[in-house]
Amino acid sequence: MAASDDGRECRADQTPAWFDPAEGKLGRLMEAQVGPNSLFAKSLDPKNKDGVIMLIEARMQKLLENRLNEVLAEFSLDQEESAMSRLKTMLDDGFQKINRALGVEEATTAEAARGHVKGIEFEADLYKVFAAMGRGLGDETELVRGTVGAVARSKQGDFVATLGETAGAPGLKIVVEVKESEWKLKDALAAIDDAKKNRKAVIGIFVFAKGSEPAEVGDFRRIGEDFCCTVDKDALAAGRPLLFLDSAYKIARALAVAAARRGAAGGLDLEAIEQHVQELLGWVDRIAEMATKARTIQTSGKFIEDRANELKDDLDRRLNEVLEMLRNGEEAGLTGIG
Numbered sequence: 254m255a256a257s258d259d260g261r262e263c264r265a266d267q268t269p270a271w272f273d274p275a276e277g278k279l280g281r282l283m284e285a286q287v288g289p290n291s292l293f294a295k296s297l298d299p300k301n302k303d304g305v306i307m308l309i310e311a312r313m314q315k316l317l318e319n320r321l322n323e324v325l326a327e328f329s330l331d332q333e334e335s336a337m338s339r340l341k342t343m344l345d346d347g348f349q350k351i352n353r354a355l356g357v358e359e360a361t362t363a364e365a366a367r368g369h370v371k372g373i374e375f376e377a378d379l380y381k382v383f384a385a386m387g388r389g390l391g392d393e394t395e396l397v398r399g400t401v402g403a404v405a406r407s408k409q410g411d412f413v414a415t416l417g418e419t420a421g422a423p424g425l426k427i428v429v430e431v432k433e434s435e436w437k438l439k440d441a442l443a444a445i446d447d448a449k450k451n452r453k454a455v456i457g458i459f460v461f462a463k464g465s466e467p468a469e470v471g472d473f474r475r476i477g478e479d480f481c482c483t484v485d486k487d488a489l490a491a492g493r494p495l496l497f498l499d500s501a502y503k504i505a506r507a508l509a510v511a512a513a514r515r516g517a518a519g520g521l522d523l524e525a526i527e528q529h530v531q532e533l534l535g536w537v538d539r540i541a542e543m544a545t546k547a548r549t550i551q552t553s554g555k556f557i558e559d560r561a562n563e564l565k566d567d568l569d570r571r572l573n574e575v576l577e578m579l580r581n582g583e584e585a586g587l588t589g590i591g
Contacts, residue, residue: 375431375433375462375486375489376398376411376431376433377396378489378490379431379460379484379489379495379498380394380396380398380411380412382489382495382498383412383414383429383498383502384396386498386499386502387414390417390420390503390506391417391418391419391420392414392415392416392417392420392506393414393415393417394412394413394414394415395412395413395414395415396411396412397410397411397412397413397452398410398411398412398431402451402452402453403450403451403452403453404447404450404451407447407450407451408451409430409444409447409448409450409451409452410428410429410430410448410449410451410452410454410457411428411429411430411431411448412428412429412431413426413427413428413429413452413454414426414427414429414502414506416506416509416510420506420510420576421510421513421514421576421579422509422510422513422514422579425454425455425509425510425513426452426453426454426455427454427455427456427457427458427502427505427506427509428445428448428449428451428452428454428456428457428458429457429458429459429460430444430445430448430457430458430459430460431460432459432460432461432462432465433462433465434462434465435465435467436459436461436465436467437467438467438469438470438481441459441461441467441470441481442459442476442479444459445457445458445459445479449479455478455509455512455513456478456479456480456505456508456509456512457479457480458479458480458481458482458498458501458502458505459479459480459481459482460482460483460484460498461481461482461483461484462483462484462486463483463484463485463486466481466483470482470483471483472497473497473500473501475504478508478512480501480504480505482497482498482500482501483497484497484498496565500568503568503569503572504572506572506576507572507575507576507579510575510576510579511575511579514579
């Protein structure tokens with residue numbers, strides 16, 4: 254017989270108190286450390302918010318979210334160092350180099366800086382240019398769009414220019430009709446006739462936004478005593494010269510004066526005036542061709558553009574000669590041309 258640790262005796266055929274399945278200390282110790290109610294067992298319970306599994310899940314979720322935010326940040330344009338911002342900068346630089354290589358005009362940059370580009374109000378902005386043309390020629394201009402004219406309830410006609418004292422026939426009027434949308438030629442001619450009646454004008458100019466003009470017109474065409482021409486919105490926004498409108502206005506002035514002077518002095522050479530006008534119409538086409546080449550052919554652009562400017566100067570000179578002939582005829586006081 255042996256003695257137990259607590260002094261009690263136990264027989265050799267009896268299970269020691271430490272290892273008794275029900276009462277043994279070892280069993281109670283294991284129950285306390287790893288049993289269902291132990292801290293260890295609770296920490297492995299997936300339903301326990303403070304358990305190991307939940308802690309691992311929370312940690313992994315945080316790591317994934319942080320990593321995902323880092324990835325998303327690379328696609329943000331708000332951060333200068335992001336991959337997307339660097340790619341955008343690289344593409345912008347590349348396109349700028351291509352534009353410079355192709356000779357894209359600096360006016361495009363100025364236009365964008367003014368915030369104009371596609372946001373222009375075509376008629377209102379075009380009138381500012383038309384008014385400047387009138388001031389340069391000594392004419393009075395007026396924006397009459399939306400107002401009733403001489404014809405009851407008619408608002409036809411957008412701009413009116415009244416020739417000044419130096420024109421040779423002061424008081425005559427030229428009306429301008431402006432359209433951005435596509436119009437058939439016959440409808441445009443009818444609109445010009447209506448506008449002339451409504452604004453008491455002797456000559457009409459129908460202006461199409463470039464790209465909306467009928468095929469029969471092209472960029473510039475004289476039809477009878479009236480004119481159809483185009484205005485490029487990009488040129489208007491960039492402040493570049495509006496060649497076709499400028500030519501139509503100046504030639505229309507000369508024709509208006511000539512028409513008013515048909516009964517003037519016999520010394521007035523109407524045949525010479527008409528010849529000048531026809532040559533001027535030819536110059537407009539040639540100037541347009543030169544200007545187009547100047548914009549599209551970089552290598553010879555400077556030469557062609559200079560040549561176009563020379564032709565335009567000659568156009569202005571011939572117009573001045575026509576008006577001078579008309580004034581001289583009036584001053585001579587000659588009468589009767591049949």
